[in-house]
Amino acid sequence: MEFKKVVKDAEFFDPFNEFKLTKRATEIRIDPLFGRSVRIIYFPVTLPPPPDQRPIADATKPFCPFCRPAVFERTPKFVKDLVPEGRIEAGGSVLFPNAFPYDAFSGVGVVGEEHFVPMDSFTPEVFSDAFSAACNFIGRVYKKYPEYRHHSINMNYMPTAGGSIIHPHIQVIAGDIPTNYQRELAERAGNYGKKHKKDYFEELVSEEEKLGERFIAKEGGIVFLASFASMGITEFLAVFEGGQEMTAVGDKVKEKFNALISGIRSILAYLHSLNFASFNMSIYFADPESPEYPTHMRIVPRTHLPPMGASDINFFEMLHHEVLTIIKPEEAAEGARAYFKA
Numbered sequence: 110m111e112f113k114k115v116v117k118d119a120e121f122f123d124p125f126n127e128f129k130l131t132k133r134a135t136e137i138r139i140d141p142l143f144g145r146s147v148r149i150i151y152f153p154v155t156l157p158p159p160p161d162q163r164p165i166a167d168a169t170k171p172f173c174p175f176c177r178p179a180v181f182e183r184t185p186k187f188v189k190d191l192v193p194e195g196r197i198e199a200g201g202s203v204l205f206p207n208a209f210p211y212d213a214f215s216g217v218g219v220v221g222e223e224h225f226v227p228m229d230s231f232t233p234e235v236f237s238d239a240f241s242a243a244c245n246f247i248g249r250v251y252k253k254y255p256e257y258r259h260h261s262i263n264m265n266y267m268p269t270a271g272g273s274i275i276h277p278h279i280q281v282i283a284g285d286i287p288t289n290y291q292r293e294l295a296e297r298a299g300n301y302g303k304k305h306k307k308d309y310f311e312e313l314v315s316e317e318e319k320l321g322e323r324f325i326a327k328e329g330g331i332v333f334l335a336s337f338a339s340m341g342i343t344e345f346l347a348v349f350e351g352g353q354e355m356t357a358v359g360d361k362v363k364e365k366f367n368a369l370i371s372g373i374r375s376i377l378a379y380l381h382s383l384n385f386a387s388f389n390m391s392i393y394f395a396d397p398e399s400p401e402y403p404t405h406m407r408i409v410p411r412t413h414l415p416p417m418g419a420s421d422i423n424f425f426e427m428l429h430h431e432v433l434t435i436i437k438p439e440e441a442a443e444g445a446r447a448y449f450k451a
């Protein structure tokens with residue numbers, strides 16, 4: 110497996126250093142599976158502490174449709190032949206149809222009863238309940254409509270990451286048409302297997318474990334890494350060992366959720382320590398028809414960039430499909446490791 114990096118130096122006379130000739134590096138990395146390039150840019154900014162989220166939490170709480178009892182009064186109900194009871198409940202989580210759906214089967218699951226949860230304060234129970242409700246929903250769809258086999262749990266935490274409601278929630282999608290990512294992953298991993306006679310993700314995990322630079326932990330049959338070519342400012346990847354058996358509708362994946370949740374909480378605690386207060390997360394469930402496509406998860410922190418509060422997404426990502434990374438994966442792995450040991 111090739112982890113290809115190219116460094117490009119820009120030279121200029123630096124006004125902040127008496128106009129001395131200065132070299133500044135941009136590192137271009139090629140993702141070993143997708144072949145796409147990402148750029149690690151020079152952006153030596155320490156994020157300031159995020160603005161206090163409590164005022165917006167307090168202001169939105171009286172109108173929140175996800176708080177109790179509103180969640181039982183003001184959220185949609187599923188059609189009777191799919192979910193006869195209307196909504197799916199698991200512990201503190203309630204899952205119901207998305208009123209603004211992304212697909213034919215598009216659910217929203219409330220993550221805990223608390224309206225506002227700081228990024229480093231999620232309990233294992235709230236994630237466990239929400240994931241359990243999500244798998245229950247996916248299972249019911251899959252039983253009735255097995256062609257809807259592309260399953261994912263997704264989260265936009267806080268408005269900076271695209272979340273339009275402060276109350277923590279997940280988006281659960283079961284589609285017959287894969288997303289671009291899901292389609293490309295199945296194709297690329299399948300082709301990799303044919304070409305190299307090896308499973309891409311098994312190979313990735315074993316290479317990363319050997320190199321150690323981006324390897325974070327292996328816990329409960331899940332391997333946590335910082336991705337070589339990030340999908341954002343930096344990115345964490347968790348790969349479920351056991352491949353095809355780890356579908357959202359099987360029991361085996363549920364046995365591993367505790368280890369996944371423990372890892373998610375460690376990653377969020379690390380990101381919180383860097384003053385991030387927002388993130389996107391996706392859990393992509395194994396595709397039963399693509400043996401090389403294991404269940405895996407990615408988390409990317411989101412932020413506004415100082416000093417103007419600029420968006421962390423610009424023309425590069427929007428119009429060139431090229432991600433800009435500001436935290437080196439190797440540094441992110443080192444930082445996160447401490448929180449996995451804690």
Ligand SMILES: [Zn+2]
Pocket residue numbers: 170173174175176223224225276
């Ligand atoms: Zn609420």
